[in-house]
Amino acid sequence: MSPKEEIYTRHAAKGSDRGKILAEMMNAEGKPEVLDDILVLDVSSANFAGIICASFLAEFGAEVIKIEPADGDPARQITPFGVTVQGVGIPFMFEGRNKRYMTLDIKNNSEDRKNFAKLAKKAAVVIESFAPGEMDGWGIGYRQLSADNPGLVYIALSAYGQYTDKAKESANMPDADITSQAGSGLPAQMGGTPNEPEPNNWPLRGGMWAGWYVSGLSAALGGTVALIHRQNTGQGQMVDVAGMDAYSSMVGMPATIGYTWEKARPRIGVLDFILYPYGHWKCKDGFVAIAAPRDHDFRALLKILGLWEQEDDWRYSSDRIPDILEQALHLHKIIEEKTLQFTSDELVKMALNYSKRSARSKWRGGGVPIVMKLMTPEEAMENKQWKIRKAFQEVEDEKLGKYTISANFVKMSESPPRVKWVSSEIGKDNEYISKKYLND
Amino acid sequence: MEDYFSYTAKLFNPDEASQKPEALKGIRVLDFSHVIFGPIAARLLADYGAEVIKLELPFYGDLWRPATYWGKYWKHSNPIWHNITKNKYFLSVNLQLKQSKELIYKMAEEADVVIENFAPGTADAWGIGYEKISQINPKIVFLSCSTYGQFGPMRYFPGWDLLAQGASGVLTLNGYPDTDVYYKLPDYVGDFVPGNFGALAILMALYHRKKTGKGQYIDMAQTEGLMRLLYHYTYHSVTKEAIGRTGNTDPTMMPASIFKTADDKFLALACATAEQFKNFAGAIGKAEWATDPRFASTLERLKPENAKALTAMAVDWIKSQSCADIVKLADEKGFPAAEVADDYSIAYDEWRRKRGSVVLFKDDVYGNLVIAGPSAQLSGTPSRTKWLARPLGYHNRLVLKKFLGLSEEEILDLEKKKVIGTFDDRPGLKPPVYYNLSEDPIYNYGKEVGK
Numbered sequence: 022m023s024p025k026e027e028i029y030t031r032h033a034a035k036g037s038d039r040g041k042i043l044a045e046m047m048n049a050e051g052k053p054e055v056l057d058d059i060l061v062l063d064v065s066s067a068n069f070a071g072i073i074c075a076s077f078l079a080e081f082g083a084e085v086i087k088i089e090p091a092d093g094d095p096a097r098q099i100t101p102f103g104v105t106v107q108g109v110g111i112p113f114m115f116e117g118r119n120k121r122y123m124t125l126d127i128k129n130n131s132e133d134r135k136n137f138a139k140l141a142k143k144a145a146v147v148i149e150s151f152a153p154g155e156m157d158g159w160g161i162g163y164r165q166l167s168a169d170n171p172g173l174v175y176i177a178l179s180a181y182g183q184y185t186d187k188a189k190e191s192a193n194m195p196d197a198d199i200t201s202q203a204g205s206g207l208p209a210q211m212g213g214t215p216n217e218p219e220p221n222n223w224p225l226r227g228g229m230w231a232g233w234y235v236s237g238l239s240a241a242l243g244g245t246v247a248l249i250h251r252q253n254t255g256q257g258q259m260v261d262v263a264g265m266d267a268y269s270s271m272v273g274m275p276a277t278i279g280y281t282w283e284k285a286r287p288r289i290g291v292l293d294f295i296l297y298p299y300g301h302w303k304c305k306d307g308f309v310a311i312a313a314p315r316d317h318d319f320r321a322l323l324k325i326l327g328l329w330e331q332e333d334d335w336r337y338s339s340d341r342i343p344d345i346l347e348q349a350l351h352l353h354k355i356i357e358e359k360t361l362q363f364t365s366d367e368l369v370k371m372a373l374n375y376s377k378r379s380a381r382s383k384w385r386g387g388g389v390p391i392v393m394k395l396m397t398p399e400e401a402m403e404n405k406q407w408k409i410r411k412a413f414q415e416v417e418d419e420k421l422g423k424y425t426i427s428a429n430f431v432k433m434s435e436s437p438p439r440v441k442w443v444s445s446e447i448g449k450d451n452e453y454i455s456k457k458y459l460n461d
Numbered sequence: 462m463e464d465y466f467s468y469t470a471k472l473f474n475p476d477e478a479s480q481k482p483e484a485l486k487g488i489r490v491l492d493f494s495h496v497i498f499g500p501i502a503a504r505l506l507a508d509y510g511a512e513v514i515k516l517e518l519p520f521y522g523d524l525w526r527p528a529t530y531w532g533k534y535w536k537h538s539n540p541i542w543h544n545i546t547k548n549k550y551f552l553s554v555n556l557q558l559k560q561s562k563e564l565i566y567k568m569a570e571e572a573d574v575v576i577e578n579f580a581p582g583t584a585d586a587w588g589i590g591y592e593k594i595s596q597i598n599p600k601i602v603f604l605s606c607s608t609y610g611q612f613g614p615m616r617y618f619p620g621w622d623l624l625a626q627g628a629s630g631v632l633t634l635n636g637y638p639d640t641d642v643y644y645k646l647p648d649y650v651g652d653f654v655p656g657n658f659g660a661l662a663i664l665m666a667l668y669h670r671k672k673t674g675k676g677q678y679i680d681m682a683q684t685e686g687l688m689r690l691l692y693h694y695t696y697h698s699v700t701k702e703a704i705g706r707t708g709n710t711d712p713t714m715m716p717a718s719i720f721k722t723a724d725d726k727f728l729a730l731a732c733a734t735a736e737q738f739k740n741f742a743g744a745i746g747k748a749e750w751a752t753d754p755r756f757a758s759t760l761e762r763l764k765p766e767n768a769k770a771l772t773a774m775a776v777d778w779i780k781s782q783s784c785a786d787i788v789k790l791a792d793e794k795g796f797p798a799a800e801v802a803d804d805y806s807i808a809y810d811e812w813r814r815k816r817g818s819v820v821l822f823k824d825d826v827y828g829n830l831v832i833a834g835p836s837a838q839l840s841g842t843p844s845r846t847k848w849l850a851r852p853l854g855y856h857n858r859l860v861l862k863k864f865l866g867l868s869e870e871e872i873l874d875l876e877k878k879k880v881i882g883t884f885d886d887r888p889g890l891k892p893p894v895y896y897n898l899s900e901d902p903i904y905n906y907g908k909e910v911g912k
Binding site for chain 2: 029030032039040041043044046047053055056058067077081095096098099100101102103104105106110111112114115116152153154157158162164180181182183184185186187188189190191193194195196197198199200202203204205206207208209210211212213220221223224225226227228229230231234235236238239240241242243244245246247248249250252253254256257258259260261262263265266267268269270271272273274275276277278279280281282283284285286290291293294295296299300301303308310312314315339342343344376389391393394395396397398399400401402404405406407409410412413415423424425426427428429430431432433434435436438
């Protein structure tokens with residue numbers, strides 16, 4: 022431990038090199054890859070949930086073949102403001118991790134379907150996002166492929182899933198991120214309070230692909246459970262992810278609240294519906310996020326902001342619950358009047374100094390008011406923490422040049438995920454794949 | 462050939478799910494974690510058949526036990542906590558006593574997975590960290606969850622979901638351009654998503670262990686989990702610009718927004734591809750849009766000036782139609798559209814119940830509760846709900862007798878020495894007042910109970 026290290030917990034290891042030892046332990050270089058015996062075929066089309074799922078498996082070492090028609094997966098053009106590098110969209114570049122690219126037109130060409138079926142015989146995982154039943158109609162759905170390859174894990178992504186009357190009725194509807202968010206109820210919980218002017222009080226879309234990433238992660242998790250069962254028994258199965266419910270099922274709260282409260286939560290702006298203070302406030306030079314929801318955290322926050330006279334009114338977390346919106350907004354303003362007097366750096370320092378003393382004192386009740394400068398993604402990229410943890414990686418595509426991605430999303434001591442290369446070129450590995458898998 | 466949907470209806474039949482095999486049967490998990498991030502990783506393993514033993518302090522319990530929406534309890538429990546901690550065994554042990562640690566060490570000998578999410582360094586300081594547990598059991602898969610990770614200069618910074626959203630940049634992306642109002646993503650996504658990543662890492666480690674016999678240490682930082690979801694970094698590195706906030710419009714598709722319909726409902730509608738756009742334009746009687754040079758190609762359509770013109774035209778059409786009519790058209794013609802769902806519609810939509818993504822579960826202690834199903838449905842080894850959350854220390858006897866072979870006398874002794882304990886009178890910790898615990902065969906595991 023360097024003498025300068027700032028410690029905000031009373032339980033930090035004293036005088037040890039835990040940080041250095043761990044950093045060394047998590048170094049991915051030369052380590053084995055978990056899925057090095059797994060072949061994945063990604064035939065998803067215009068659907069990033071499928072591409073994302075394939076990326077996760079590729080990062081854990083699977084051989085992933087992205088299969089698309091000669092004019093490319095339309096997902097290549099799903100990109101902010103139409104920005105591309107040589108026709109390849111930004112999200113496609115971002116997810117182009119450790120993948121092989123092969124051209125097959127399974128939608129229109131029966132010869133290509135045969136080759137796909139041949140590959141699928143050797144594959145452990147197939148990922149697809151066509152209309153439910155479409156692959157089956159072409160004779161290359163789970164029903165047919167599993168007859169030849171009972172160990173196959175077949176991951177299907179769609180708007181409403183592969184079974185139920187609703188799935189059949191809405192089979193034609195493609196899955197997209199914003200409809201996945203809407204169907205899962207995310208926007209209903211985001212946006213201004215009902216009395217604000219339109220459209221500020223409308224349901225608000227999450228400003229990133231919350232629907233598609235949650236669907237892709239769900240597919241990868243379900244797929245990996247299936248791979249474990251396959252490892253134990255040799256049996257494959259079908260994994261079905263529906264964009265319209267993936268997010269609401271992952272967070273789980275909407276269903277239970279709708280049932281126990283018998284109505285929907287209203288939108289409460291920047292407040293939280295359980296914790297307070299738990300949000301962000303304006304300060305002299307931008308915004309700070311503040312989390313001090315436990316009573317002892319809150320008392321500490323009042324002290325450092327010079328608001329101790331408020332303690333009597335807001336002492337218990339039950340006093341601060343924003344069930345009466347007006348009351349919660351009142352407290353919000355009281356805090357804002359103070360935060361506006363300081364810069365974000367000053368506020369962060371005030372909170373951390375308190376926490377440090379709190380960690381060393383048995384009289385401060387462990388109050389840890391957390392204050393942090395709100396960062397944009399671009400600012401986050403400059404943070405030293407992520408440099409040391411190699412959370413961002415500069416990669417180079419043979420054709421598209423250098424760019425930066427976020428990688429190494431989990432550190433593992435024996436078999437970590439990693440990005441070995443990026444590529445996006447249509448049909449780049451046709452020859453390699455034919456030789457390796459189609460020559461017999 | 463049998464109709465596809467009749468085939469899949471049998472393949473996924475929810476009524477048969479409880480008789481199917483469990484992929485993680487025989488995996489034992491010690492769950493030292495609290496609040497949401499760690500507990501969710503553990504719960505996902507429990508959903509697929511692992512035995513998860515959740516450790517809590519007597520009379521105190523998990524911090525999240527009483528943390529319900531607007532302080533509303535349900536049968537003296539926190540309704541949303543049932544979703545976070547279902548299917549687990551609840552063991553309450555006083556960690557400060559030496560004898561308690563011995564119990565934990567004994568359990569660690571037979572365990573496969575340990576999960577913790579204390580501030581980095583805390584579990585080690587208490588003697589229940591990877592260092593100690595891996596000495597007892599070198600094959601252990603040990604997941605440490607934190608906001609900024611176990612190493613790096615920010616490792617000792619405390620955190621919550623909010624801080625991960627703030628540190629990754631996620632929080633600054635939600636809101637309207639040219640305003641200074643941001644919103645955080647709701648429902649603690651910053652815990653649930655990294656919790657799922659943590660479970661994914663554990664599954665990968667178990668897969669690796671089966672091949673090599675080796676356990677490992679996993680360091681999951683929730684901020685890094687959220688950062689994996691943002692292509693915004695790549696956009697910045699390529700263009701030197703920021704995507705920023707785009708309000709209700711997704712800048713990657715066009716049209717793609719949340720609109721207001723004639724009947725004052727909110728509808729998300731998107732066209733991700735040229736084909737979907739053609740379907741949309743044809744459906745609304747504007748087939749000429751699909752050949753308009755501004756809109757015909759996907760990349761042209763996404764250009765800000767064209768996108769603006771097209772969105773305005775879409776707004777005009779959508780506000781003249783009812784929400785249900787548009788969704789019906791979308792089903793028929795093939796473009797994405799959905800009404801914005803809310804808590805109530807999610808709880809009561811018929812298709813979700815039939816699919817099993819929302820489940821009316823009948824619990825032995827609490828009776829009926831609607832809870833969320835899994836976010837991925839598996840045909841062979843489905844996720845399932847076996848029981849809801851339980852009062853603090855509810856499974857003390859079951860765990861100590863069944864898993865550790867302790868006798869009733871030894872347990873009484875542990876109770877006397879306050880090594881193990883249960884709940885006090887606080888809601889969230891105690892059973893429903895109507896429930897008679899003295900007659901519960903699981904709470905009194907291995908004892909005679911009079912009915």
